[in-house]
Amino acid sequence: MGSRLVAEYNPSTSQYLYYTQDQIGSTRIVTDDTGTVVYAAAHDPYGGIQKVWVDAFDPKRKFSDKERDMETDLDYFGARYYASPDYRWLTVDPIVSNSKALSNAQLWNQYSFCRNNPIAFFDPDARIILVEGGDAFKAQIKEMLDYLKQSKTGRAIIHDLEVSDQIIVIQQGDDFLFDASFFEAGCLIITVEPLCGLGIDQDTKIDDYYRGSIQSPALGFFHECTHAYEYIRDPEGYRYREKGGRIKGPIPSELGKAFGTYPDSNEEVIVTYERIVAKDLNEPQRYHHQGIRVDVPGPIYSYLWIR
Numbered sequence: 001m002g003s004r005l006v007a008e009y010n011p012s013t014s015q016y017l018y019y020t021q022d023q024i025g026s027t028r029i030v031t032d033d034t035g036t037v038v039y040a041a042a043h044d045p046y047g048g049i050q051k052v053w054v055d056a057f058d059p060k061r062k063f064s065d066k067e068r069d070m071e072t073d074l075d076y077f078g079a080r081y082y083a084s085p086d087y088r089w090l091t092v093d094p095i096v097s098n099s100k101a102l103s104n105a106q107l108w109n110q111y112s113f114c115r116n117n118p119i120a121f122f123d124p125d126a127r128i129i130l131v132e133g134g135d136a137f138k139a140q141i142k143e144m145l146d147y148l149k150q151s152k153t154g155r156a157i158i159h160d161l162e163v164s165d166q167i168i169v170i171q172q173g174d175d176f177l178f179d180a181s182f183f184e185a186g187c188l189i190i191t192v193e194p195l196c197g198l199g200i201d202q203d204t205k206i207d208d209y210y211r212g213s214i215q216s217p218a219l220g221f222f223h224e225c226t227h228a229y230e231y232i233r234d235p236e237g238y239r240y241r242e243k244g245g246r247i248k249g250p251i252p253s254e255l256g257k258a259f260g261t262y263p264d265s266n267e268e269v270i271v272t273y274e275r276i277v278a279k280d281l282n283e284p285q286r287y288h289h290q291g292i293r294v295d296v297p298g299p300i301y302s303y304l305w306i307r
Contacts, residue, residue: 005061017057023139025065030057047075047084079162113289132171140194140299141170144218147300151280153273154222155231164232181220183227190224192297193217198291200284213284214294215301221299222277226270242263 020029030039038057042050047063062068066075074081081090142190148154173193181192198215231238269291283302
């Protein structure tokens with residue numbers, strides 16, 4: 001469940017209360033130890049409560065799995081506070097620059113929630129990572145982000161993307177594309193297919209310890225997030241390496257272990273970060289840039305088979 005709240009203990013009744021949430025983490029139903037519904041409600045896309053059926057218990061976490069302050073009725077998203085009755089943030093976006101707003105007029109309104117379109121976009125923490133797609137896809141992206149943040153390196157890179165002054169758009173991939181996930185540097189778009197994992201290529205000539213294993217779609221998503229991280233950090237160096245230039249400056253300490261086939265030295269660096277996160281999450285590791293698409297049952301599904 002990642003960082004989602006699934007239950008809490010109520011000392012006044014000596015009972016555990018269990019949360020059922022919708023696709024973006026909003027609390028829909030709370031039940032007690034006996035299975036009795038003590039809270040049931042529905043939210044509109046902006047976080048306002050549309051209807052309450054049962055209110056025997058008042059949960060603190062209501063909209064988008066964020067804690068609602070009982071005195072002010074504000075939701076805390078991490079970067080700023082959100083007023084759901086007004087459909088607005090209380091402060092401006094901490095990371096949007098004027099230069100970025102020139103290409104998207106809606107960004108001039110830095111108090112607006114999800115570009116004033118919460119059906120098309122999902123904003124998990126009040127920073128600019130925008131998710132395009134349906135409810136199921138948005139829920140899968142949240143599941144992958146929560147999972148990746150269990151790794152120290154994964155959490156650090158995702159955090160750097162969240163606080164950068166760039167707008168990163170995440171969109172769903174096409175089942176028929178060869179690459180389940182990829183990054184487009186010019187427009188900062190990450191395309192991801194949340195039910196396509198990566199099979200460690202069994203045909204490689206490298207004596208790979210993990211051949212036959214499957215990396216999760218979340219790890220493939222992290223791979224593309226790291227492309228975005230490297231591009232935002234040093235766009236000139238990224239383009240240089242993309243065209244065949246060698247790595248300049250500091251690189252991860254494990255890079256000496258990176259051997260095998262890489263289309264460019266960007267991939268050499270990024271697979272190294274990927275391997276660190278794979279190790280943290282007990283997933284199979286790659287020492288090359290090879291693999292095959294594999295359909296999997298869930299966004300964080302992986303299969304570790306050691307030869």
